[in-house]
Amino acid sequence: MTGLSYLELLRLTAPEIIVALAGFLLLVLDLTFLRQAALAIRFRTAMVAACIACVLALVLLESGSAQGTLPAGMLVVNSLTQLVQMALLALAIFVLLWVDGARFTTHVGEYCALILFATTAMMLLVSTQNLLVIFITIEFLSLSLYILTGFDKDSPQSAEAALKYFLFGGMSAGILLFGMSLLYGISGSIALQPIAVAVNASPGDPLLTLAMVMVLVGFGFKIAAAPFHMWAPEVYQGAPTGSAALVASSSKVASFFALFLVFYLGLMGAAGSAAWGHYSAGWVPLIAILAALSMLWGNLAAIAQTSVRRVLAYSAIGHAGYMLIALVAHSRESLTALVYYVFTYALATVGAFGVLAALEGEKVDSIADFAGLGKRAPGLSFCLLIFLLSLAGIPPLAGFAGKFYVFVAALEIPNHFGLLWLVLLALVMSVVSFYYYLQILKQAYVSEPKPAAAAISVPVTTRIALWTTAALVVILGCLPDMLLNRISAAVTSAFQ
């Protein structure tokens, strides 16, 4: 490739490099100096080092590191991607902060390093507009996540989840790649911009349709939209809490962002319409179907679950459905809404998993195990209340503002109210979702604790992470302007 300046590359990827280097450093550190140290110390050191790296990267991004574009859209760094990267880093920090209390493995260095690698992959994923780079980073991300999922070697569930995740993931990667190669075949390019030109020229090409379907299926697996969600419940349930949180939050943020970019930038010409009475073929109707299916299946199946993690998994499928609505609307406004939604969703999900992580020692799995949590750990259960209510979309928490904005964006598109059916379905399903969230909260606050249950102690770092997350959820809900204006400005500047 011509004209690629390595210096430029280094400048643009400085934050990713920091994170990745920190990952290697951690590996070395843990394998050499800390080999003999006590497990607790190893965990703490790894946590501190990894967090420092993330914070450094965060500061670098915030202080306005370089922006620019590499040829063929290989790397597109603008304020929007930086914003998403910052969110990814923040989520990674939250996940890392709970590591302090974890005891499920002795491979401390590897665990933390993999979290950092996954984060690096996601950071790269969001800052590219090139199909090849997208595929590579997705694979990089997926590999890290497969391992993270199977990290608890004592648990057969963990191994089963990892295998399932790997099999489905591998298959979806194949489909995705196939789809991408078809796109290349149509357009002769792997960058999104030339593809967009080619698609505009011949939107009705059957090959294009096939390509779109395949790309969609590939991403569908990543974001766990129904009917490609089968791995999700097992992974959420079987994986170590930190890994599950990563799968549930930051990988969602990155995948949704990438998905939006691919379709919005690359395939706009073949969008079609899912508006009621104004149907026309394209990827929008496909996504609308995915969205409807995800909302329906995710929320309805969640009712039947007894395990809290599986409830979260199915609710995540439902949420994927809500977020796909933003994709169906495919406007700038809806991108702003999507970014806001996925941020706040990830925050609340990380928070909810954080509570589960804090309860790891209690072997909490089924909803009934939460009985009397309000008495045993008042702080913890208050945080859980905030996270779950935010997920349910109760104002004035962040989840509500996100939902409101997504729906507004969906209804604001031309063809007055063509998407009303989707919004109404989403609203109905949010009622359903409220039911199962409330079931968990009911156990925590209404039911009496089991006689033998004692108070629960939570490590300080976890506590800090949880309270910060909860505070963010509340603040972003009460004052959504703080984040929304920033996203909106970034979106505007990114798509001038």
Add this chain to the structure above:
Amino acid sequence: MSSFPLISALTLLPFAGGIAVLLLGRAGRSAARLTAVVFAMASLALTLLLWRGFQPGLPGMQFQEWHAWAPALGLQYHVGLDGLSLLMLAVSSIVVLMSIAASWSNLKQGPAYFSLLLFLETGLFGTYTALNFLHWFLYWELSLIPAFFLIRIWGGSGRARAATQFFVYTMVGSITLLLAFLAIFLASGSFDFIELTQMAQTGQLASAIAQNLHWHQWDSGHITMVLFGGAFLGFAVKTPVVPFHGWLGSAYAEAAPETTMVLTGALSKMGVYGFLRILLPIFPEQMWRARTILLWLAVATIVLPALTAWAQTDLKRMFAYSSINHLGYCILGIVAVAGSTGADASFVSAKAAALTGVMLQMFSHGITAATLFWFLTLLERRSGGLLGLDDFGGLRRAMPVFSGLMGIALFASLGLPGLIGFPGEFLIFKGVFPLSWWAAALALIGLLMTAVFLLTVLQRVFSGPLRERWAGLQDLTLAERCMLAPGVALMFVVGLYPQLISGMLHGTVMQLVAQVRF
């Protein structure tokens, strides 16, 4: 006329008394009783003050007070009185005082009883003076509640059923009345009786109804008839007019006789008052149209209860039905007057006589019936609860004073000349004969029946052989005699000098006669 709001003061006085009784009642029953008597006396005094200040010759309302209340609802605070109201105020305050006196030594009846009685008195006063429908309706309903509890709590063994019956009947009537007036308000925009009366006379009301109420292409005559029916039902239940009298027998019989004194003496007048104040002036045309049915109902109200009373074996029930019969004369008088309004506008003097008679009869029945039930109270207390017609006999010998005085009351009730019952009934018949001779003739049967059963009472209870067990019955004590004396005296006074009452009514009657022309 004095600027002091005498009527408001009069209405509030027993209410304040009721609360005072409740508060002082903690000090014991006698304190409560004393307070009650003081307030009842004060009410009577205030009524007499009004009586003195009243100018009988003037038509229209006197002592009027008018304040805005809730203009949006057509609700004003508008009170005033004419001769009819004044008469009713007098009956009410006298009867309530008598009733309190009658329960002087009934230990079952504590502070709560007296305060309810005083609340009831407020309801009565309010009903007889309020001139705005809503305002009036407030008191109309409020008088029902204390009455209900008086029956419900202090009544006899069947009190629950009796009280419920009483309440349900009255409530149904009230609702239809309310709905009818709501419709009238919608059409006319007014709840004021005086205004409505004027509108009815000038025909504005009919045109307003025709204009503003359209239900399914009914013509306005039908609509007005329905409205009249609703209002009529309300008053007919309260009076009661015959097919709607089912509640009365058990209510009067199950209530303590002291309570029945108020029910029959004061409360039953509310219905007749409604006929005179509301139905006759506001719906003259409808009453005229329905005259045949109404006359038959009036006759039935006179004759059937008289027959029923004859068949009773319980003294209380007997007097209860006789009470319906007596009020039947009032209804007959009113209906007869209304029945000759349309085409023939003559008979002014007959109508005046009939209406004067009706009002006199209301007064006299109030006093007589209350006195009679007072005697029953005394008898029941002495006999230990027995009040069957056949339980007694020859009481004349055991308790001569009692028998004598009660005899006077019975004759008064019968309408013997010289006693209070006579002038009223006489004037009614005098008025009704020219207006509707057949109804008057039929009503005479009722008069006969009344005579028959009252004489039966006299004979069965007071004469004949004295039974063993009643030999020791104590005659009236001095205190009881003193308390009863004014009532009996009043029977003679009014009987011999009816102008005392009818003099007050002249203006009112003439106005009413003038009003019931359309």
Add this chain to the structure above:
Amino acid sequence: MLAWTIYLSFLGAVAVTLTPAKSPAVARVTALLTALAGLGIAIVAIMHADQSGQVITIVRTPWISHLGIEYHLAADGISLILVLLTGIAAVAGILFSWNVERRVKDFFALYLVLIGAVYGVFLSFDLFLLFVFYEIVMIPKYFLIAIWGSTGREYAAMKLVLYSFAGSALVLAGIIAAYCVAGQRSVSFEVLARFPFPVHFQMWAFPMVFVGFAVLAGMWPFHTWAPTGHAAAPTAASMLLAGVVMKLGAYGCLRVAMMLFPRGLDPWGFRVLGFGSWQQVFAVLALIGIIYGATIALVQKDLKFVVGYSSVSHMGFVLLGLMTLNQIGLSGAVYQMFSHGIIAGLLFAVVGRMVYDRTHTRDLHELSRIPLGRLIPFAAVTFVLASMASIGLPGFSGFVAELQVLIGSWRSFPWMACIAGVGILIGIAFTWRALQATFLGEADTAASPQQAMPPITLPERLGACLLLASTIVLGLYPRFLMDLILPSLNSPLFEQLRRGAWR
């Protein structure tokens, strides 16, 4: 200053959680003082309210500028009287839950959060803000019932919350749609009330939003949460639930659905099953609610269910009043909101606190065997007065309210007024039956052991007196509220409603 009703309640909730766990009395007193302060503010605000029907803005500041959403608190006469109602109900509720012993701090904290959010709904003049407060209400409501409730509390709480959440989902859809259609980047009432929405849009937005709110107002057939919820809730919660929360729904129907989409009430131009407009449909539903609620109340065995169904019946009058679309009917509906709030509170206080907490049964048959009238005469008198108020005897606020609704419906649908009259009769019957069984029952004193009952406490007396005084004052002096309601109904906000279907 009115905004402090909201802030104070939330601050009070925080303060209650910070009180020492050892002494529940401190928590109670803190809660009571907070509620009293709210009531005081409401009273002062009403005293100073000018009667021109103007909307008085309290706070107005940009909130989510990106979406044009404002933090806008304001009040007109209707808001003011409902704020007053909330104040009264809050104080009374706390007085009647003085005997809560379990998790006292949590109870009062949740209670104050609920109160604060209710104040918020009544004072919001931005649709988004209103919705935020409307949803906040739900959470404490759920926990109050689920934790401190009685029979079937978890089921009832869940049912209640799901119903209201489903209703609010419809409302939310309506809000978003209105926002997008108006395209003014604002959901302020001032902007939207003036915006002429296309008629075909109003035709579907109106019923959607109306039904959404009416769920909470207990409209038949969406009323089923009400009786179970009321019956299961602890006394204070059912007082608030019937007293205030159901009013939120009715308030939303008027303030949002009818004010913003008045043309939705216009005739359709065709007839379906004899109905020619949404006005007729909802009027009939309200009417069914009146009759149905009363009839079911007539056959209930559980005293609280009787009162619960009576609420459905009485709220039917509110909805019927709204659907009359004339001034007197609407003012009657608002008046009924207030009146029913007070009366239902009173009934639940007697049934839940005075009777149930002492006898531990609500079964009418069992209660009739206890000589309650003699054991707790104060409760008997209170219940009698409350029943009288409930059946709409003149002199109590219920009469003024139902009277106006009846007049209004005479004007719009005469036959409905007659049926509503029948509803009142059935209402009398079931109130009657409850009264018979509880306080007038022929208790066989010999058969039932005379268990000594704790006497009626001072807080109970104070609470009962507060509520009784309110209903009687408003029954005897309706102008107190009417002078606030009528100018508000004539204000520019309701301009479109007046111009449209108003008769």
